[in-house]
Amino acid sequence: MSDAVNQNVPAIVQRTLNSADSPVVLSFEPYTKQNVILTLEGEGKIDVKVSLMEGSTVTLLWWNRGQALEIDETYDVGAFANLTLAYADLNDQTLVRKSEVRLIGEMAKAELRSAAVVSAQRNLSYQMTHVAHDTTSEMGNYAVMGENGILSMDVIGRIEKNGFRSNAHQSSRVLNLSENQKATVFPKLYIDNNDVQAGHAQSIGQVDPEQLYYLQARGLNRDEAVKLIVYGYLYPVAEVIADEELRELFLTEIREKVNQTCLT
């Protein structure tokens, strides 16, 4: 199955995927712009292959509504192409996700942001591979750990031999809402060229009791206050989305899912 998209107006294309669709192949024509929302459903394994041809600009949003899914994604980003990926993994199901972005053409750029509320087993791997020179990658992963959440997250930046003058940056943040959880983040940088910039940062913490008190002193009960803090915590994930309509959709998804979740 192959979808060729060639439009100048970046309308929002919505698709629902389940394991029967696998492998899913998406290809974006040179110098096109596209906004896509992909909703995952069902269970089982789904392979997704996406290629961005030269100069294309694509924003891809992922809603996870599935159960026990195993997702394997690869993205090939061509010269001067621009990929924005935003993940909303906010349900209470197990998930295995492996996502690799390959920056194969010069000046290719990719930004990835993920928002996760974790109250089951999650094995996540996000990788940016700089194959070509003058490529840029930026990753920001935000996880909120709920009761019984087990998170293992690999965040990998790889700059290959020919990746000179490339930029690879990543940050990961974890917010613990429960004592009964385990979060492990593995930030990794593999660099085979000296003329590059790369960095990683990660942090882990709890809800600030002073912040909680402040919101409660204005009449929000504990649950409402925590949800507002969590929503604010995940907000930066949406900032990467340039299109206003798409950003609002993303924020609505976060708000609704956070409101439905039992966090405390």
Add this chain to the structure above:
Amino acid sequence: MSTLNIKDLHVSIDGKEILKGVDLNVNSNEIHALMGPNGNGKSTLLAAIMGHPRYEVTQGEITLDGEDVLAMEVDQRSKAGLFLGMQYPQEVAGVTNSDFLKAALNARREKPIGLFAFIKEMEGAIAKLEMKSDLAHRYVNEGFSGGEKKRNEILQMMLLKPRLAMLDEIDSGLDVDALKVVATAILDEYAKQQTGLIIVSHYDRFYQLIKPTHSHVMIDGKIVLSGDDTLAKKIDEEGYDWLQKELGVKITEVSDEAPIVRSTVGSLGVCAVNPRESHE
């Protein structure tokens, strides 16, 4: 008509007794000035009334119109009509002021407030406090100047319309013009809602604008003297030393307790190859 009644209140922090038997009665249409040297229990009293989790009430009672305040959670106290304008307002990243205020208003309503009514009310309050119009869309207190944070506290008070409002050093960080704006806003609310007010300030210039109906001096966890508004002026001019002689109380000024600075996150580690300066 509302009444906040405090009887023989003893409060400890981490096992150390700060309040040692406070009695206070505040009604609607009254403005009480609470004075005293730093570290003698003024902020502790207000925080204990609001229900800060760090402050442990070991003895005494607090009632609002006969209801037991000490049995209530913090949010229930707010819904019952208590408000504390804080000395160090918290920042909440990623949450806009308008989302926060809407949530706070809806928490005390059966039906959510209509968007139009909310915007009208919020914009009215913003204009009255002479705040920047983008305030609604900024994150709660994030990147606010000290004065903006204080005005934002009064903004919240105006929208939440408490029966009894406590303002903890709300005037610090405000310049003379801002002080007048804030005082006018407070007095208008007081007139409109018949709010009872407890005001902690170190400055007579604020009390001159607000014109308290009652004044109290708190020393070593007790209210040692109560009077009318002339007390504030006298203290502003003469300090607290005369009290020591007249009342025979011993005054120890303790440096004001620093706000609890606790970052939400503790970094596990940062390392980089040619790190960019601004990278998180």
